[in-house]
Structure formats: C-alpha cells, structure tokens
Amino acid sequence: MPAITPATLTTRALLLDMDGTLVNSDAVVERCWRRWAIRHGLDPEQALKVVHGRQGYATMAVLLPDRPMEQNYADNRVMLAEETADLDGVVPVPGAPAFMDAIDGLPHALVTSADEALAQARMGAAGLRMPETRVTAERVGASKPDPEGFLKGAAELGFDPADCVVFEDSEAGIQAGRAAGMRVVGVGPRAAAFAPDVHVMDLTALTATRIPDGTLRLTFSA
Numbered sequence: 447m448p449a450i451t452p453a454t455l456t457t458r459a460l461l462l463d464m465d466g467t468l469v470n471s472d473a474v475v476e477r478c479w480r481r482w483a484i485r486h487g488l489d490p491e492q493a494l495k496v497v498h499g500r501q502g503y504a505t506m507a508v509l510l511p512d513r514p515m516e517q518n519y520a521d522n523r524v525m526l527a528e529e530t531a532d533l534d535g536v537v538p539v540p541g542a543p544a545f546m547d548a549i550d551g552l553p554h555a556l557v558t559s560a561d562e563a564l565a566q567a568r569m570g571a572a573g574l575r576m577p578e579t580r581v582t583a584e585r586v587g588a589s590k591p592d593p594e595g596f597l598k599g600a601a602e603l604g605f606d607p608a609d610c611v612v613f614e615d616s617e618a619g620i621q622a623g624r625a626a627g628m629r630v631v632g633v634g635p636r637a638a639a640f641a642p643d644v645h646v647m648d649l650t651a652l653t654a655t656r657i658p659d660g661t662l663r664l665t666f667s668a
Contacts (some may be wrong), residue, residue, distance in 0.1 A: 448588065449552075453665065453666060454657065454663055454664060454665050454666070455611065455629070455631070455643075455644060455654075455663075455664040455666070456657075456661045456662065456663055456664070457605045457611040457629070457664065458553060458605050458609040458610065458660070458661055458662065459553035459554060459555070459600065459605040459607065459609060459610045459662075460549060460552070460555075460613065460654070460662065461554070461555055461557050461596050461599045461600065461610050461611070461612045461613070461623070461628065462554060462555065462556050462557065463499075463556075463557060463558060463575070463612070463613060463614045463615060463616070463619050464556060464560060464568065464569065464613030464614075464615045465540070465558065465560065465615070465653045466498060466499075466563060466576055466598055466616060466633070466634055466636065467499070467539065467613050467614060467615045467619075467633045467634070468538065468539055468542045468545075468546070468569070468572070468649075469536060469538060469558075469568045469569065469571075469572045469574065469645055470504050470535075470536070470537050470538070470539050470572075470611075471529075471535075471536050471540065471544070472535075472566055472620065473534065473535030473536070474529055474532045474533065474535060474536060475497060475529070475628055475633040476494060478525060478528050478529050478532065479493055479494060479497045479525075479530065479582070480493075480494070480524040481573075482521070482525065483509070486509075486510065488495050488510075490511060491571070493505075493509055493576070496508050496509065496548035498615070498616040498618070498636060499559065499590050499591075499614070499615070499616025499617060499618030499619040499622075500524060500559055500589045500590055500591075500616075500618045501520040501559045501583050501590075502518075502521070502525045502526065502559075502587035503515070503519050503521070504518075504589035504590075506518040506521055506522065506528055510646075515530070516543045518611045523632075523658040526560075526561055526564055526583075528539065528564070529560075530535050530563050530564045530567045533567060533568070533571040536568050536571040536572055537571075537572055537635070538572040538573060538574055539633065540648040540650050541648050541649030541650035541651070541652075542572070542574055542609065542627050542649050543573060543574060544649075544650075545578065545649040545652070545654070546574050546575045547575070548653060548654050548655075549654050549662075550575065551605075552641065552654065552656055552662055553605065553662075554579070554603075555577055555579035555580055555581060555599040555600075555602060555603055555614075556569075556576070556577045556579070556580035556581070556582075556599075556600075557581045557596050557599045557612075558580070558581070558582055558583070558595075559583055559589060559590055560583060561581060561582050561584055562579070562580075562581040562582045562583075562584060565580065565582050565607050565651040572635070579602050579603060579604070580599075581596075581598050581599045583604075585598065586598065587640040590616075590618040590619050590620075590621070590622040591619070591621035591622045592622060592625070593623070593625040593626035593627075596610070596612055596622055596623055596626040596628060596668065597626050600626070607626050607627040607628050608627055608628070610626075610628045610629075611628060611629050611630070611631060611664065612626070612628045612629070612630045612631065613630075613631045613633055614630055614631070614632060614633065614637065615632065615634045615636050615637050616635070616636055616637070616640075616643070617639075617640045620632060620637065620640045620641075620642055621640075629643045629644075630644075631640040631643065631644045631645075631646065631652075632644065632646070633645075633646055633647075633649065633663070634646070634647065634648065635647070644664075644666060646666060651666055652665060652666045652667070652668050653662055654663045
C-alpha cells in the first residue's frame with residue numbers, strides 16, 4: 447500500500463541514497479547491466495528488476511546464486527569501471543539541486559552502493575554538491591538491504607538511528623533503512639511499491655528547514 451504523505455516530518459539528520467534519489471542514472475545502469483546479463487545468458491528484463499539499490503556483487507549473487515563469490519567481486523570491479531566511464535544520460539532528479547542547496551550546513555550524509563569514484567563521477571555529472579560525510583561501497587562490508595551503511599552514516603553524523611530519516615528509491619534501500627530503525631522517505635516511482643513512511647515522486651515536493659530546537663522540518667507537498 448502506498449504511504450500517505452504527511453504535511454511535515456521532523457528529524458535531526460538526513461541519510462541520502464544517490465542513484466534514483468538524487469541522481470537519475472537509470473540509462474547507464476540499464477546499459478551496463480543489459481550487457482552483463484546477455485554475456486551470462488540471462489534475460490536482461492528480469493535482471494533489471496533486481497539491480498537497483500544493491501552493490502553489483504550482491505546483485506550478481508542473486509542472479510547467479512551458484513557462482514563463486516570471487517567471480518562476482520571480479521565482475522563488480524569491471525562493472526564499476528564501466529559505469530564510472532559512462533556518464534551519458536546522468537542527470538539530477540528533479541528538485542535535487544535546490545534540495546542539496548537547502549540542506550547545505552544541515553546534518554546529512556550520502557549513503558550509496560556506488561564506490562567513491564563512481565559517486566564523484568555521477569554527482570559531478572549531475573551538477574550536485576557532494577556531501578562532506580559519505581559512506582560509499584568501499585566503507586561497508588555488506589550491501590543494502592543490510593543496514594550497515596545507514597548505521598555508519600548516522601554514527602559519523604553523531605545521531606541515533608531513530609533521529610535520522612533515510613531518502614531512498616529502491617526496495618533494497620528501503621529495507622536497509624527500516625532495518626536500521628530509521629524512517630524512510632521513498633523517492634520516485636520504484637519506491638511507491640515498498641511502503642516507505644512517506645512517498646514523493648521527486649524532490650520538488652519537499653523543503654527542509656532548521657527549526658530553533660535544532661531539528662529539521664521536512665515539509666511535503668502533494
């Protein structure tokens with residue numbers, strides 16, 4: 447059931463996914479994963495149903511469950527290099543530039559399944575400010591839907607999980623946010639099916655402001 451959007455939500459810190467949440471990278475993700483699926487005799491359309499939100503090696507483990515994990519790690523390194531070099535069609539999610547400007551100076555972190563090089567490339571291609579605090583693929587031992595990345599982001603910002611709100615677009619990401627004990631704002635059409643606490647189609651639908659007690663007020667519009 448889709449989440450009902452409240453008028454406001456208060457929090458102390460924001461944990462932001464990148465792909466599908468701040469950056470629309472669907473075009474390059476689909477190009478790279480279609481090629482990989484075809485090389486491995488898989489149906490590309492079926493593969494694309496599970497690629498979003500996870501690190502590449504974790505997606506490969508879902509699609510090829512009997513394959514040694516070492517091969518998944520090796521393919522993942524190749525995939526990351528391909529994705530970092532291919533920025534054609536990478537654009538900001540509507541409202542993302544203004545949203546990132548609005549939260550500059552407020553507690554927030556990027557928590558992404560991309561590695562540092564890919565995150566820098568995509569945020570740069572989309573013209574978005576890179577958060578000072580970020581948890582990229584190299585910094586976690588487990589991919590989303592494991593909550594490790596969000597828990598690490600909260601700890602680095604100095605807040606309890608219950609004081610954080612996650613912004614996510616994928617099933618794996620929303621599951622990770624919930625497992626971390628955080629409220630979740632789902633962004634975009636994919637997110638609507640996975641019962642986030644709040645759902646918005648893009649980032650034009652909200653504003654973030656600091657209020658006198660130090661909390662952040664997220665105001666949502668229909």
